[in-house]
Amino acid sequence: MGDPPSPYAPPPPPPPRQNLPMLYYGLVIICTAAIILALYNLVIVQWCTDMTNRGSRQRRAGGPTSSWRFRNSSVNPVPSFKYKREDAEGGDTECAVCLSVFEEGEELRQMPKCKHNFHAPCIDMWLYSHMDCPLCRSPVGPPGPVLH
Known part of the structure; x- marks a missing residue:
């Protein structure tokens, strides 16, 4: 008939562990x-x-502003000119912003106070976020009133 029950039965399996x-x-x-x-x-x-x-609010009230930017490309106080190698005797020969040598006929801008030269797109990008010369930190003044 069957095996007699053993007094040593295996223990029941442990309940599954939950990671909840x-x-x-x-x-x-x-x-x-x-x-x-x-x-x-x-x-x-x-x-x-x-x-x-x-x-x-400070700008609308006409109060002093701590910063200004050349955001309007039609009003830029930094004059531009075409580069000519023969006119550059003893002057800047490379742009300090992009570190490229000036090529004949490229449009350059000359800073009004310190007279440093830069590629026009390079210095325009610089002046969009800064108010000074990238080489000597000479300030570039805000554009004056437009006279007609």
């Missing part, structure tokens, strides 16, 4: 990081908006 607590901890950490980043972005956006509004 680790999943919950991970989700809490990710959600916390997302909330912190969202708050940080809101604070930075608000701060940048305040700074932009403060500057535009």
Whole structure:
């Protein structure tokens, strides 16, 4: 008939281990990081908006502005000319912005105070974000009033 029951039966298998607590901890950490980043972005956006509004209000009121830029390419106080090798005796022979040698017939701009020469596109890009000569940091004044 059958085998008599053994007093030494194998123990029942352990219940399967669940990793749900680790999943919950991970989700809490990710959600916390997302909330912190969202708050940080809101604070930075608000701060940048305040700074932009403060500057535009000051310009509208006619108050002193701490910076100006050559944003309008039709009004550029830096004169331009075509490069001629024979006219460049003892002057600049390369653009300090792009480090390229001036070629015959290229359009150059000469800084009004320090007389340094640069390729027109190079110095225009520089003056878009700076208010001085890239070599000697001599200031370039804002354009004066247009007289008709």
